[in-house]
Amino acid sequence: MSNLQKEDFSKWYLRTIQNADLMSYSPVRGCIIFKPDGYELWERIQKQFNKYLETQKIRNSYFPLLIPKHFFEKEADHIKGFAPELPWVTQVGDEKLEEPLALRPTSETIIGSSFSDWIQSYRDLPYEVNQWANVFRWEKKTIPFLRTSEFLWQEGHTAHASEEDARNRTMNVLDAYADLIENFLAIPAYKGQKTPSERFAGAVDTYSIESMMRDGKAVQAGTSHYLGNNFAKSFNIKFLDKDNKHKYVFTTSWGSSTRLIGAMIMEHGDEKGLVLPPAIAPTQVILVPVGPWQKNPKIIEQLNNIEQKLKDKNIRVQLDDSDSSPGFKFNDWESKGVPIRIEFGPRDLENNQVTIKLRDLNDKETTPILEIEDYISNQLKLMQKRLLESARKRNKENEYYNIDTLEDLKKHIEKKKEENNTPGFILIGWDGTAETEAKIKEETGFTTRNIPFNPPIEKKIDIVSGKPAKYTVWIARAY
């Protein structure tokens, strides 16, 4: 069997999402259609992240999609960063609008303007809202889920009385993203701070969760921004403090999007297609009758019985009693990434057992029908952990700490290319200058991912300038 995933990862990815029926291209450049199997993944991510928001008493709201042009111009860096990718509504019916309206790429401006109306006193703080919304960033090159002109996301926006409170929220959310990504999507999280050149337009500090795909490239899985007083000053968001003085609030914003779906697929998928972590899988268990099952009504009866037992245990289970062949069904459900397949035929009936195939392992096992619900429940938990552990192991193999010069970096990339392998994530020393970053990017296509909070080792020397390193930084090719 050829290995498309290894040979042509992009092609493999597009085949995988098509076979799993997650999306469809649309007539609008760079915009995709989220089909039910794809959209349900997003609904489950929403449900999961809403749990975090609830514990923090951060409630959902909805702000207008359209943002007047002069709003963007209030924060200089912000407009500079987003201007080239903004779609503009200039006309309604036959009438030209007096002021063009942008389709939001993010909502700091309109929410900042609202905050300035809503926040009066220290008693109103912290003021924290979230919204689930569609946003627009017209991208030159698009990849389904990972980079689309319209995408779905959540964006949180908070205002605080002190820098400390705002920074705490920024970091607390980053931890929540790491938790979501590791424990729900089974993707190891690289937590760290973005370099100034990779900062969000208008932020003081940007933090990110990076993740490493199977092809060694990075996907930025979530970002959390400490905005200082930047937007407070642009939008005049002030509060009357306890000392009776008017002060600017400190704001934060943070977002994670439907690109998480793409990251999850690229992290766990294999040659057969999707592999879904049990926590997010819409269907966790598929029941497939095998052998000459049509001849024995007891087989379906027993399968219905098993289905009910699993449902009672809140396991998401489905019985496929269609007319297709078992082989067709096996392929079909494997390509959709269902974590566990239970096969059941005449011999299983005879022996009071079922045959079990776990999506991420090769061998089949049999287990008695009695107490099957506990067995399956346990297997789902084990698989969830195993996927994260496998990803961690894969990542470790593709992390490099000992590349100290640009020359070595180029050699490393060349060598890996010859081996048909990924150059992976490389930990480098950085003197903190934009020149070094630019040089690396220009010569290798690698970009700084983030400055990890706990690097595996501390790098002492800048990879380009040879000067003492101020930071230890992950660099990689990125989606």
Add this chain to the structure above:
Amino acid sequence: MSNLQKEDFSKWYLRTIQNADLMSYSPVRGCIIFKPDGYELWERIQKQFNKYLETQKIRNSYFPLLIPKHFFEKEADHIKGFAPELPWVTQVGDEKLEEPLALRPTSETIIGSSFSDWIQSYRDLPYEVNQWANVFRWEKKTIPFLRTSEFLWQEGHTAHASEEDARNRTMNVLDAYADLIENFLAIPAYKGQKTPSERFAGAVDTYSIESMMRDGKAVQAGTSHYLGNNFAKSFNIKFLDKDNKHKYVFTTSWGSSTRLIGAMIMEHGDEKGLVLPPAIAPTQVILVPVGPWQKNPKIIEQLNNIEQKLKDKNIRVQLDDSDSSPGFKFNDWESKGVPIRIEFGPRDLENNQVTIKLRDLNDKETTPILEIEDYISNQLKLMQKRLLESARKRNKENEYYNIDTLEDLKKHIEKKKEENNTPGFILIGWDGTAETEAKIKEETGFTTRNIPFNPPIEKKIDIVSGKPAKYTVWIARAY
């Protein structure tokens, strides 16, 4: 006390939604901000309607917001109906687009085009999807929730092998809307068919749920359209049938929106503000300590105890132990429409009782703390029913069946105006001509609401032409 609701219903409405902190105006004409208390009502409506979709195995999807111009032009009636209210994206960054993109007012066109790709054979039918999305219809006159330039809704789109199947879905959804509106929002549903002039642009038949507000005006609460082959032909949606022939599918579409929030407020609200049906209320019970409660720690202890008991019963309860006065709290929570207030002070503590105020009734009652959870649970159910019954009673008082001529209609309107009363819903005979409808609208501002499936009586004579009536129709002023 003056009665603003009676004197100036619009003013009362705007005051009510502001005091309840449901929304805020935005800098974009006709677009509102859904604040957390307002947005949560929408989230609860979503959750409720998703239950129906699940029973029908209709799954959620997401289609692009932007629709290419030539798509609209494929269905002639459709573009004619929506053209004047469409916002157009004509530019991205500094670049003019080759083809303008409309912000969706509804998604028949883009979903029709997808259906034509996805549907091949009778085995693919019915093909049924739903989406929760923002849509745009640039309105001249806007009212928060009821009519805004951007609003949130669900839109269902289905394709079937036969007219019968498509018509069944159309009616099944109409019933689901009636169920949602009556049993969740406690609003009596007027179920019926729209006249041709009020049909959805591109539909063969449109059915609606109408509702009567406290001021006697109508709000269209949900519509379900049988589209025949219209969109199938425009978008070439064909399937290979069992008889091996290619045939056009029959499609339906149906929607309900955030205007349901406005309808609910106008239906149940009173002089003190919002009245929320228990089924949808984010907070069903508010606990308020009264008397010199700060002096006795046992009062808060007992309130915590009651709070826990109610939570264990899945009742949404909140304790307000802030420093504000009880009077302030009473007003505040009443204006937010919380169904039940439990007051608890030193005397209640002494007597092992609580004092209960139901939002829609005037008197207070006391009840023993023991078994309070059953008592409250029961009261919530009773209130849910009572709100629907009160609305039914109010509606009945504002329905008129015996107005047979345009002259009488005008006199009726004049008389009600003098009494400072609503002209209400009027059941008329209609000969089926557009002329009659136009005449009524021109002379009275009344429009046809729908042709009820089960009219209270059958009207025999057209109210304008005096000719034999073909239909019995509800007319009213409408939002």
